[in-house]
Amino acid sequence: MQINHGLHGGRTVVGMHNGARVVNTGRNGGYVQRPYMNRGGHAYYSRTYYHNGHYYSGVYRGYNWHGHAYFGFYPGVWYHPGFYAWGYHPWGFPVFWGIGVGGWGWGGSPWYGYYGGWFAPYPSYVSPAFWLTDYLIAADLEASYAARQEAAADDMAANQGAGDAAPVSGSGTIGMTPEVKQAIADEVKAQLAEQEAQAGQNNNSNNGGGSDGGGAAPTASNSNDQVPPALDPARRTFVVDSDLSVTANGQECGLTAGDVLTRLTDTPDNDNMVNASVSASKKSDCASGQTVAVKVDDLQEMQNHFAEQVNSGLGELAKKQGTGGIPKAPDTSTVASDVPPPAPDTTAAQTLQEQQQAADQTEAEVKQQAASGGQ
Numbered sequence: 001m002q003i004n005h006g007l008h009g010g011r012t013v014v015g016m017h018n019g020a021r022v023v024n025t026g027r028n029g030g031y032v033q034r035p036y037m038n039r040g041g042h043a044y045y046s047r048t049y050y051h052n053g054h055y056y057s058g059v060y061r062g063y064n065w066h067g068h069a070y071f072g073f074y075p076g077v078w079y080h081p082g083f084y085a086w087g088y089h090p091w092g093f094p095v096f097w098g099i100g101v102g103g104w105g106w107g108g109s110p111w112y113g114y115y116g117g118w119f120a121p122y123p124s125y126v127s128p129a130f131w132l133t134d135y136l137i138a139a140d141l142e143a144s145y146a147a148r149q150e151a152a153a154d155d156m157a158a159n160q161g162a163g164d165a166a167p168v169s170g171s172g173t174i175g176m177t178p179e180v181k182q183a184i185a186d187e188v189k190a191q192l193a194e195q196e197a198q199a200g201q202n203n204n205s206n207n208g209g210g211s212d213g214g215g216a217a218p219t220a221s222n223s224n225d226q227v228p229p230a231l232d233p234a235r236r237t238f239v240v241d242s243d244l245s246v247t248a249n250g251q252e253c254g255l256t257a258g259d260v261l262t263r264l265t266d267t268p269d270n271d272n273m274v275n276a277s278v279s280a281s282k283k284s285d286c287a288s289g290q291t292v293a294v295k296v297d298d299l300q301e302m303q304n305h306f307a308e309q310v311n312s313g314l315g316e317l318a319k320k321q322g323t324g325g326i327p328k329a330p331d332t333s334t335v336a337s338d339v340p341p342p343a344p345d346t347t348a349a350q351t352l353q354e355q356q357q358a359a360d361q362t363e364a365e366v367k368q369q370a371a372s373g374g375q
Helices: 081-088 110-115 128-157 178-206 296-320 348-371
Strands: 002-005 011-017 020-026 029-039 042-051 054-065 068-074 077-079 237-239 244-248 251-255 260-263 273-280 291-295 334-336
Touching: 002 348, 011 348, 020 348, 029 348, 042 068, 042 348, 068 296, 077 081, 077 178, 081 128, 081 178, 081 296, 110 128, 128 178, 128 237, 128 296, 178 237, 178 260, 178 273, 178 296, 237 296, 260 296, 273 296, 291 296
Parallel strands: none
Antiparallel strands: 002 011, 011 020, 020 029, 029 042, 042 054, 054 068, 077 334, 237 260, 244 251, 244 291, 260 273, 273 291
8 A cells, every 4th residue: 555645735545455456535535446347358347436435437458567567448339430530630710718607607717716817818719629638728727726625634634734826936936838738739739639540449449340259257468569649649638636745956846637738758667757847827836837756657647638638628628519600510429339338336435534543543543653662
């Protein structure tokens, strides 16, 4: 079991329990991942998220690269390939979408008031990809704001102070510049183009393409030795999905959801770390322009979250197309994935709670040993 405390509050606990990977991301949630099925020569895993009393599940494909296991998000349903193509092509005219009612609806939201000086949406949108860019950035900032409130509450409950409640405006802090937003938009376009191709393959698979069915419980080792998305040389920009500690010049510094990294190196070191540049950061201790060492596993989770957010944003566009000035889209119907999504594991809440209790006990024992001078 690994226990990590964020530099700006919060705790992450990672461990294995009865063959499942268990990850607590806070007092109120986390996920449990289990082997699911084999299909087309790849291993797939079910992952059940639990947060504040709610469950949702998803599929993750296993990658085995140079002896290290990675897990990549795999959609449970696919849109018609033409809808993905619509997403990365220009509309031909600007679409105005304000922050008030009838647009984003952010006006008056606490998170937007908190981060409004750091992030500004586009004044208009010339293609769905730019709309999706603001959609996912806003979702991450809203999650970051909620995580700050939870971390502060946890710190107060543990009598450790009020947590990190004030925004930092040091000279090293640079907001979301147009160049950074363009890099994210380019990643959105690349993601849509990739999903367009995958949707076509999914249709072929469902129409009689090769499959080895369920088979034995999967392991990462029976997946093809393939570069995970986090190390794809064509993929460089990553949006941080949760509080994260990285290393800069031998010292730890903290990033929060919505910050942006640009991966600089493609080959992990012996500690499974690669170098990245901080493109945008809300904190001065991990300022924009710094080169940091970051775990490939963390980059992969950022990519997973990014792909999931793009999918979620497409769902919103499918509902809104043809209204509010947004042009009508081609076929927005969906088809089932070749790997059907699993039902949520309703024992996940108990598993997460047991891990939290074990982590509490472990930390209490460590503190007691430290106080008594034990080794």
